[in-house]
Amino acid sequence: MNDDNTLHIAVIGSGGAAMAAALKAAERGARITLVERGTLGGTCVNTGCVPSKILIRAAHVTHLRRESPFDPGLSARAPIVDRAELCEQQQARVEELREAKYQRILRDHPAITVLDGEARFIDAQHLTVKLNEGGEQTVRFDRAFIGTGARPAEPPVPGLADTPYLTSTSALVLESVPKRLIVIGAGFVALELAQAFSRLGSRVTVLARSRLLSGEDPAVSDAVETALRREGIEMLNQTQASQVDYSDREFVLATNAGTLRADQLLVATGRTPNTETLNLAAIGVETAWGAILVDACLQTTVPGIYAAGDCTDQPGFVYVAAAGGSRAAVNMTGGEATLDLSAMPSVMFTDPQLATVGLTEVEALQQGFSVESRVLGMENVPRALVNFNTLGFIKMVAERDSGRLLGVQAVAGEAGELIQTAVMALRARMTVQDIGDELFPYLTMVEGLKLCAQTFTKDVTQLSCCAG
CATH class of the missing domain: 3.50.50.60 (FAD/NAD(P)-binding domain)
Known part of the structure; x- marks a missing residue:
């Protein structure tokens, strides 16, 4: 000292x-x-x-002004x-x-x-x-x-380093919206920015080396891809660039899916x-x-x-x-503390959002658990119904014999706002029965956790709106 x-x-x-x-x-x-x-x-x-x-x-906000579920009764005008x-x-x-x-x-x-x-x-x-x-x-x-x-990482694509490509850092301060944007990468950052620029007016193409969100449950990947395709974003799975050139203010990418051209190229392949x-x-x-x-x-x-x-x-x-x-x-400074990441939430801020905590079904099986899982479509969640937006699902993974919650994956509007409740349930070692018996405020998205937990023992389609 x-x-x-x-x-x-x-x-x-x-x-x-x-x-x-x-x-x-x-x-x-x-x-x-x-x-x-x-x-x-x-x-x-x-x-x-x-x-x-x-x-x-x-x-x-741009997207909602252009298009919303309430357009039959509300005038919409592209901003x-x-x-x-x-x-x-x-x-x-x-x-x-x-x-x-x-x-x-x-x-x-x-x-x-x-x-x-x-x-x-x-x-x-x-x-x-x-x-x-x-x-x-x-x-x-x-x-x-x-x-x-x-x-931001720079992947070793021939020609890339000699071009004025965008990273997640420079894209955020881009002062114009490109007419055509190619995104290399299919993780959280890549998809968040791809959707944002698409909604601001870009025609966006996403190149995924394998599939979207390759580290997530395949059902998660499929739901997010469906949502993004619905908005007109082109998804090219199993696609890699083998050469990048830039001339006359245009990017030209040679890929296994053919030659692609864009005004801007965003590289978001990790850090x-x-x-x-x-x-x-x-x-x-x-x-x-x-x-x-x-x-x-x-x-x-x-x-x-x-x-x-x-x-x-x-x-x-x-x-x-x-x-x-x-x-x-x-x-x-002389104390003792450890960092427990066993109940670490993650959120991807696309629309719908992706929020997860704990183990996926595959991870739980790999760790030796005997598991039982349930998937609740958002059409069963009253909040999603009144929002006229039922895209997505909530999936719960539980230990088969005890019913203890092991993990939650949610693709839903505002999924990031419900996941912390699942974090606390994991920390408290709650069972799906415990969660299903809890009081949840009606017409909130987080009520979907209660309904999903109830599907382990009953048919929630046969319940009244706010049945406990």
Whole structure:
């Protein structure tokens, strides 16, 4: 420790994981030196969650003004989309949140010193920081936390690197809506942005290497694909680009489905951890494909050096990053905390949304469970009926003998708003009988969980509207 006996922690990064670690460690009495080479706030507020959800919401409103289930009784008129104006509104909110949740907090915190520059480990107790304003500074620390996040990955497609393709970062600040957009990728980010730009006016084609959402239950993939095709988005499964060229302001892709052309190309095939400049191998911090390996306590393979978030091998969600940073801080300051991801929710903000928690049926079987599952179509959920939007389903996976809930997958309008109830049910080790017996407010989407649970023992089509 330092001469004043105050534990000194170096925090690299300023996103969800790093901020949580810095604030929790300071709360527990540590002194913090936080190093950030770029913009404070990390991915979520600057180039991820916040701007993408604003874009998606604007696209949703655009879609409803053009087309809704109530058009027989409500006049509809296609809106004029001023993408530059929408982008300005979006970025103003980004800057407002960055100032309120990051810059002001760090500026006013007496225990946190911010260095603007790029950090590199010298050994397990020293960093050198190449300062943005020039020069270098050495930082000695008692513990270190790495929260450097990740960036969009660039797949090794011949010709791609020589073109001005879009990433999930640059697409969010695109000030015009392309007439034709090709999206390479079929995961959460790819599909969210594909639908958003389609609703704003682009003719969108999605290239999936295998199928949409290949890591999800096939029923989930099918339901989402049906919804997106219904909106006019072209889906090309089992399709890969073998060459990308750009000339005369047009992208030309050679694929196994033929030659494709577009005004813009969005590449959303995953993310690459920002770890290559940290000198990790030299000090013994192990990585896999650039991702830092951490244990249940968020410690790396070097004692005293911790990490969390997208730069690690943990799931790439900001709430996982923040939870990991907070728990790492407890461990760095003498406490004991672990990160339990057994009931981790995920949400894809397409329309309908996809929300999941726990095990799929296949995963449960692979883990040796004897399982029973039920699928409830949204036409059985009163909220969906009165919304005149019954696309999708809720699926519950339970242990056969005990009835204990093991997992939930939902494709539905506002599915993200119901999944946390399933998270709490998993945490409480509730059975489907317990869930079916609970009181749920009528005409809410979350009531679908109760109805799905009831299908394990009864025919819900034979129940009155709000039968308990």
